[in-house]
Amino acid sequence: MAVADLPGLSSRANAQGSPSTSGNDLHGSPGRSRPDACPGALQTHPAADGAVARIRVPGGILTAAQLRELGAAATALGSGVIELTSRANVQVRGLDAEGEAAFASGMAAAGLLPSATHERVRNILASPMAGLDGRGLIEVAPLVRELDHALCARPALAGLPGRFLFALDDGRGDMTALGADVAFVPIPAPAGGEEVEGALLLAGEDRGLRIALTRAVPAMMAAAEAFLAERTAQNSTAWRMAELDDGPATIATRLGDFAGVTPPGHRTPVPDLSDMSAPPPLGLVSRPGRRATLVVMPPLGRLTTAQAYALATAAEAGDGEIRLTPWRGAIVPGISGADADSWLCRLAATGLVTDPASAWTGVTACTGRPGCAKSLSDVQADAASSTARAGLPLIGAQTAGVLPVHWAGCERRCGRPTGRAVLVVGTGNGYRVDADGRSLHYQDIEETAAAVATARRTG
Ligand code: SF4
Structure with a gap:
């Protein structure tokens, strides 16, 4: 079109x-x-x-x-x-x-x-490794398509804020900690298994709502419509459900009459998935008798055209698709096991990170100069040079005992990760390194790099 x-x-x-x-x-x-x-x-x-x-x-x-x-x-x-x-x-x-x-x-x-009317509201996260590594309970791609179509087919939902977020978890829990406004996560069926059931999480909270897999998308649409109705009732301009007064509770009440939602009181507990919200390990994912999956990451989440073309070429040798992750990585499924190492080498040759122990893992940065007028420094260049000189080979953030680090050009700290992390904030006169409640200021980039390397090591 x-x-x-x-x-x-x-x-x-x-x-x-x-x-x-x-x-x-x-x-x-x-x-x-x-x-x-x-x-x-x-x-x-x-x-x-x-x-x-x-x-x-x-x-x-x-x-x-x-x-x-x-x-x-x-x-x-x-x-x-x-x-x-x-x-x-x-x-x-x-x-x-x-x-x-x-x-x-x-x-x-x-x-x-x-959809021109709904382009900014099609914010749908889904477990990127679903169906590829033997974990998880369901395929999420069909649900993603169903949810996207349902969202775009409802004129009123074009009025959702561009920040409103949906998430579909395959049961491994990697989406549950990302704070989506409305999320569906399947729950392992009791022995003897009936129809797959899942929890409808509101602003990341389990309010006890349960729904059959086949009714998950209509229930998520109903939750989004309930958010808009409650926003109007509260005369609010909230962008996210959690910003409403008692947001998750009021939306749960509004959903009480929705066909198929099992109200609190009859609920199967959601397993504790809080420690599972981690990116898939970089490199090769192989399963006996299955085709392989390549997991890579561009440094600082910035994909060059050459890297994009290399990923597309690899995907054409696989299932024809690339899955982007909320950890700013890319996944290429369906690669022949015999060729997988070769494809990984070809991707690495373009500068894509393929080693889970790379010093680039866990390093993020905001836009900074020159793209952001508020920035006090070129944080992307400084993050890159710091990572290169920090002497952190083989202890990347996917190795236990190393914290993620985020560089920001001003106090807004856009893009900072959830959870425990080292924050490096431009001050106009160097950088302030914030970690575990301590803040130290450095004017010299080498000193900053050394301080960041030390602060990231927790073990
Ligand atoms: S943190 Fe500051 S400098 Fe970085 S993108 Fe946000 S506003 Fe711009």
């Missing part, structure tokens, strides 16, 4: 005063005084280095052809880099006015912009 054919195109407008475009918006804030202005492909964000366009990728699932189109568009129209976000979406920055229109047209033609 060409972009000119999309309904609602005439409403194209740049988002003014948008919050960070560094791609992590998992952190809600109470007391919103204005509608959200998350960028999309049509409603872009004017940054210091040009417009930023964000493409929603439900479930993080892209075809090889779509990734090629993204790479080509990023090079021809933008900065040449595809930024991966913490919602497994993608964004391209550095677009000029002509480039914005051409980018949107290209994305529409590639099938990445199926």
